[in-house]
Amino acid sequence: QVQLVESGGGWVQTGSSLKLSCVLSGGSLANYAMAWFRQAPGNEREFVAALNWGDMNTYYEDGLKDRFTISGDNAKNTVYLQMNSLKPEDTAVYYCAALWRPIVVVRTPHRYHYWGQGTQVTVSS
Numbered sequence: 001q002v003q004l005v006e007s008g009g010g011w012v013q014t015g016s017s018l019k020l021s022c023v024l025s026g027g028s029l030a031n032y033a034m035a036w037f038r039q040a041p042g043n044e045r046e047f048v049a050a051l052n053w054g055d056m057n058t059y060y061e062d063g064l065k066d067r068f069t070i071s072g073d074n075a076k077n078t079v080y081l082q083m084n085s086l087k088p089e090d091t092a093v094y095y096c097a098a099l100w101r102p103i104v105v106v107r108t109p110h111r112y113h114y115w116g117q118g119t120q121v122t123v124s125s
Contacts (some may be wrong), residue, residue: 022096
């Protein structure tokens with residue numbers, strides 16, 4: 001049974017940094033593309049970033065690449081999202097998701113096979 005558990009969220013001020021973690025259990029990162037999504041109240045879940053373990057390519061939503069970095073540690077079965085220069089509009093629940101052996105890394109939430117429970121990030125002005 002694959003499970004994803006996120007951590008690292010919190011309440012921070014504008015301009016601060018946070019690093020989110022997502023631990024995958026019951027499987028190996030080598031078989032997945034791992035992604036981060038976020039969902040603010042009243043909004044749809046949106047793609048943030050992805051890392052395809054097969055070729056180690058990374059993908060970012062436009063406008064976030066200069067502040068967010070996705071990375072991973074295969075030995076720890078963990079994926080990270082480093083978020084810098086945080087803004088109030090980054091406030092959302094951040095979710096980790098896994099896509100089994102992708103041919104193409106997609107940005108559509110419903111295509112992902114496994115999800116974590118989410119971690120809240122709140123950025124105050």
